[in-house]
Amino acid sequence: MSDVVIRAKNIGKQYALGDGQHWRRTVHAHLREAFASCRGAEETPVYETENKLIWALTGVSFDVRRGEVLGIIGRNGSGKSTLLKILSRITPPTTGWADLVGRVGSLLEVGTGFHPDLTGRDNIYMNGAVLGMTKREIDRQFDAIVAFSEIETFLDTPVKRYSSGMHMRLAFSVAAHLKADILLVDEVLAVGDAAFQQKCLSKMDDVSHEGRTVLLVSHNIASILNLCSTALLLDRGEVLAYGGVRNVVDHYLSGSSSVQGETQLYPQQEVLPSQELSLRAIRIRDSRDCVTGSIDVARGCTVEVDYVVHREIRGGQVSLELWNGEGVCVLCTTDLDSCPESRSMARLPGLYRASCRLEPTWFRAGRYWISLGASIPGVRVLDEAPHAISFDVVDTGSVEHKLAQGRRGIIAPTIKWNARSLSTVNS
Amino acid sequence: MQLSMPQASPRMAHHSSAVMTTGDNPDSIDAGAFRILPLQPVPAIGFRDIWAYRELLYFLAWRDLKVRYHQTILGILWAVLKPCSMVIVFSVFFGWLSRMPSDGIPYPLFVLSALLPWQLFAHTLSGTSHSLVSNQHLITKVYFPRLIIPISAMAIGLADFGIALLVLVAMLMYYHIPILPQILAIPLFMLLSIATALGVGLWASALNIRHRDIGHALPFVTQLWFFATPVAYPISLIPASWHAWYGINPMASVVEGFRWALFGTGEGGGHMLIFSFFISLTLFLSGLYFFRRTEQTFADVA
Numbered sequence: 001m002s003d004v005v006i007r008a009k010n011i012g013k014q015y016a017l018g019d020g021q022h023w024r025r026t027v028h029a030h031l032r033e034a035f036a037s038c039r040g041a042e043e044t045p046v047y048e049t050e051n052k053l054i055w056a057l058t059g060v061s062f063d064v065r066r067g068e069v070l071g072i073i074g075r076n077g078s079g080k081s082t083l084l085k086i087l088s089r090i091t092p093p094t095t096g097w098a099d100l101v102g103r104v105g106s107l108l109e110v111g112t113g114f115h116p117d118l119t120g121r122d123n124i125y126m127n128g129a130v131l132g133m134t135k136r137e138i139d140r141q142f143d144a145i146v147a148f149s150e151i152e153t154f155l156d157t158p159v160k161r162y163s164s165g166m167h168m169r170l171a172f173s174v175a176a177h178l179k180a181d182i183l184l185v186d187e188v189l190a191v192g193d194a195a196f197q198q199k200c201l202s203k204m205d206d207v208s209h210e211g212r213t214v215l216l217v218s219h220n221i222a223s224i225l226n227l228c229s230t231a232l233l234l235d236r237g238e239v240l241a242y243g244g245v246r247n248v249v250d251h252y253l254s255g256s257s258s259v260q261g262e263t264q265l266y267p268q269q270e271v272l273p274s275q276e277l278s279l280r281a282i283r284i285r286d287s288r289d290c291v292t293g294s295i296d297v298a299r300g301c302t303v304e305v306d307y308v309v310h311r312e313i314r315g316g317q318v319s320l321e322l323w324n325g326e327g328v329c330v331l332c333t334t335d336l337d338s339c340p341e342s343r344s345m346a347r348l349p350g351l352y353r354a355s356c357r358l359e360p361t362w363f364r365a366g367r368y369w370i371s372l373g374a375s376i377p378g379v380r381v382l383d384e385a386p387h388a389i390s391f392d393v394v395d396t397g398s399v400e401h402k403l404a405q406g407r408r409g410i411i412a413p414t415i416k417w418n419a420r421s422l423s424t425v426n427s
Numbered sequence: 428m429q430l431s432m433p434q435a436s437p438r439m440a441h442h443s444s445a446v447m448t449t450g451d452n453p454d455s456i457d458a459g460a461f462r463i464l465p466l467q468p469v470p471a472i473g474f475r476d477i478w479a480y481r482e483l484l485y486f487l488a489w490r491d492l493k494v495r496y497h498q499t500i501l502g503i504l505w506a507v508l509k510p511c512s513m514v515i516v517f518s519v520f521f522g523w524l525s526r527m528p529s530d531g532i533p534y535p536l537f538v539l540s541a542l543l544p545w546q547l548f549a550h551t552l553s554g555t556s557h558s559l560v561s562n563q564h565l566i567t568k569v570y571f572p573r574l575i576i577p578i579s580a581m582a583i584g585l586a587d588f589g590i591a592l593l594v595l596v597a598m599l600m601y602y603h604i605p606i607l608p609q610i611l612a613i614p615l616f617m618l619l620s621i622a623t624a625l626g627v628g629l630w631a632s633a634l635n636i637r638h639r640d641i642g643h644a645l646p647f648v649t650q651l652w653f654f655a656t657p658v659a660y661p662i663s664l665i666p667a668s669w670h671a672w673y674g675i676n677p678m679a680s681v682v683e684g685f686r687w688a689l690f691g692t693g694e695g696g697g698h699m700l701i702f703s704f705f706i707s708l709t710l711f712l713s714g715l716y717f718f719r720r721t722e723q724t725f726a727d728v729a
Contacts, residue, residue, distance in 0.1 A: 090570055090726045091727050092723045094465055099455055099456050099462050100460060100461060108568045112565060113565055118493065129485075129486040132571070
C-alpha cells in the first residue's frame, strides 16, 4: 500500500437549478387561481414544475499522495470549487465517497469569520478558531502571524478601519499559519499586491516542502505550474485530464478543453428572415497562424471573424470588445476604425472574413473574453454575440513581461522613453 | 499494511454522521481515515464532534458578547436598563393604571420575576433562530458541527439574564422579601425555559435558512406567546380547572415556577409542570433531530 492520503471515488454532485423555492411560487399560483375563480374568471392554473437538476460533478476519482501538491484547473463552472467544498465537508456529494487521512484545513476564502467590529488581535483568534486551530496553537503562532501580516501597529484597531490590503494581509497570515496535514486551497492567491502575493506563494511552497498535501484550485496557470507537481483538469464536472502538471496544463491550453480558439456562432437555419447580417464564427490565431485558445504574452495574436451579409447594407460595422478576467472592458475596436471613409460603402451579400491583430505588449497574463457585435452605428444592431470566445494569455516568462507583471494597470504596454541631460551639477 | 501517518487529530477522528471510519472497507486507504459520504438518512447527535469544536463554540459566543454593546456609550448598562425600563412601563400601565392583581406581591417585583425567564426565553429564541442566516458566510466556507452556531447564540440571552438577575436581587432586598428554600429550583426552571427556546430555535433556524419567512413570522409569534404567558397578569385570573392545560405553554410553567421559587405563591409544580416538561422535551428532541437531519444541506440552500 502506498502513501495515499486522499482517495476520491466516483464523486458526483447534483444541484437544483433555480432558487429552490418552488413552494413559494406554488403558493402564489394557488392564490392567483383562487382569486381568479372568485371573480369567476377563467385562468389557467400555473403549477411549478420540478426544479431542473444539473450535475455539477460526475464520476470524479483520484488519489493524492502525501506531500503532493495537486492543482485543479478548468473553466468557470467546471466544478472545481464544488469538488473542494465536498472534500471540505461543507456539502455532501450526491454519489461516491472520499477518504482523507489526517487533519484537513480548508481555505476556500481568506478571512472567514472576520468581524468588522473586532480588533485585528481578536480577529486572529476568531479566524484561527473558524479554521480549526485551537487557542493554544494560535497563542503559539501569534507573533509569527502578526509579523507575516506586517500590521503590528494596527493590532488593536477594529478591522473595519483597515485598508483592504491590510485586511487581506491579516487574513492570509492566519491562513498561512494553519497547521494541517491536508490543505484545500481555493483561489486565495488571487488577491493582494504583487509583493505580498509573492510572499504568499513562497509560503505555500514552504508548506508543500514540509510534507503537507495541498489541493489548489486556481485560474492562474503560472502559479499552478510553479507550485504543483500534478494537476486535474475538470470540464463540465468531468475529469478531462489527470497527471503530471505540465501535461495537464498543456492539455488545458492546447484546446482540448473548451478554450478552443474557435467558436461557431450560429447554425445556418437559425438566421431570421429579416436579418441583414449574421455573425458566423470567431477564431484566435497565434503568431504562427495556428488556431489556439492560448496566446504567448510575448507574441500577440490575430482575431478572425466570419460573417454573412444576407442583404445589401450601408454604413454597417463589425466591432469587438475585449474583456479581461476581472470583467473590465480592455478595449473596443471596429472594422471602420482604420478606414472611416468606407462608412458609406455598401456591403454586398456574401460571406466575409475580417481579421485584426492584437499587439502582444498590450496584454497582461490571464483570461480574456471577446464580445462581438455588428451594427449600423446610431441606427440599429444587426447581430450580437456576447462572450463569443475566450482565450488565455500565458506568461511564458520572458524577462520584460516578468517585469511588467508587478505593475498596476489593465494593460502592460512597452512604451518608449527618452531621457536627456538638461544640465550638469558640479560637485 | 498500516501506514505510518501522523495521528489524526481528535476532531477528525470523531466526526459527524456524514463521515464514518473506514476500517472494514476494502478500498479504504487507512484505518484512521475519515470518509465523506452522500446524505445520511438518520443522523446521530454528534456530541463528541461538538466537544472537539468546543473552542470554536467559545469563540463564537465571545464574539457575539464582545460585539453586542460595541460602539455604545452606555455599554453593558443597556443590559440593566432594558429590564428596568420594561418594569417601569408595565408597573405604570398594568400595576398602577389598570390595578392588575399580583397575588399580593409588589407589582414591579411581580413583573420582573416573570420578565427575567421570559427575556431569557425570547433572547435565546430570536438568537438561535437567526443564527444560521447571520452566520451563513461561515457555513458556506468552513466545516464544523453546525449545532455550534445555535448553541453559541444562546450566550447573549444567558449574559443578559445574569445581569438582570442582579437587578432582581437588588429589588428583593429593597422590598425585604425573605429567601425561601425553593429558590434552589430556579436553575431547573431556567433549564426548562432554555430547552423550550432551543427546541423552537432549532426548528426555526433550520427552516429559516431555506425559507426566510420564518424570520419574519417569528417576532409576531413571540409577541403572541408573550401574552399567552402570565408575565403581566397572575395565573389566578385564569380558572383553576384550566391551569393544567395552560401547561401546553411551557413558559407559563416557567414563569409560575419562578414566582413560586421566589415568593412561595401558587404551587410551582403539579400537572401543569409535568405537561410542560413533556412538551418542552418533545420540542427540544424533535428540533435537534430536524436540525441534524437538514444540516448537511445548509451550505446548498443558504
